[in-house]
Amino acid sequence: MPGRAGAFTLQRAFWTALGDWTGLVAPRESRKQEEQARVFVVDADPWGRRLVRSICERRPGLRFVGEAGDGQRAVTECRRLVPDVVVLDLVPPHLGGLEVARRLRNGGAAPRILALTIGAEPEVILAAMRAGIDGSLDKSASPDEIGTAIETVAAGRRFFSEELERSAVAALADLAHRAREAASWLSVLSGRQREILPLLPEGLTARQIAERLGVSERTVRSHMAGLYRKLGVKNRVAAINRATELGLIDPPAQGGPTRSGERTDD
DSSP: OOOOTTHHHHHHHHHHHHHHHHOOOOOOOOOOTTSOEEEEEEOSSHHHHHHHHHHHHTOTTEEEEEEESSHHHHHHHHHHHOOSEEEEESOOSSSOHHHHHHHHHTSSSOOEEEEEESSOOHHHHHHHHHHTOOEEEETTSOHHHHHHHHHHHHTTOOBOOHHHHHHHHHHHHHHHHHHHHHHHHHHHSOHHHHHHGGGGGGTOOHHHHHHHHTSOHHHHHHHHHHHHHHHTOSSHHHHHHHHHHTTSSOOOOTTOSSOTTOOOOO
16 A cells, blocks of 8 residues: 655655646546446456456445456447546557556546556556556555555545655656757757658668658768767667667667668668
């Protein structure tokens, strides 16, 4: 359960910072206390779904209304059933948990969301918070702890341990620092270099990049040389790695930055 000492000050500071960073609105209004909270569970594991159903059946304030084993069906069913609380596994198939949370939060009658995770890193929880979840709990928690978490979220309160919130604050600060650093680096690059940089992980040759941008191959090679110089690297792979570290581009797809059979040692 969440720690109590100093929790109010910590939570207020954290959620203010998170709201400033993401534009999240204030917590949704809670339902009337005398009503049962309608609970929907999203989990690829049938055992996990049965556990949440069993917990709801043993608690008079909770009413189990449905389940889904994948994210896409979860979104469809939640729009039909309009639950008060969605207990969400962050890694369901077909549609990731974060995207499910975003779609549910942006829907008409947005439910409150409790994420169940397995040893999630602070960055994952921060991303889930930015997607709109109201609480998080490790799947190793006892049924009583999960039940309490569901009831807490249903009552309009957040359910995060103080330790988890501290970790997420640190992750948020690191994210903000990386964003400032990326913006600083982008200001150093020329407009053409900023156009070329995100094309490097696609494995395009200098000629293909030139065709994409409607310029000469010579122009592309000149800008690539200047880009490498500014990043302090000597080749494409090093430039991609450096730009990824700085947050200038997304990590390349698994398998490397080059396409099979293409020469990209520009």
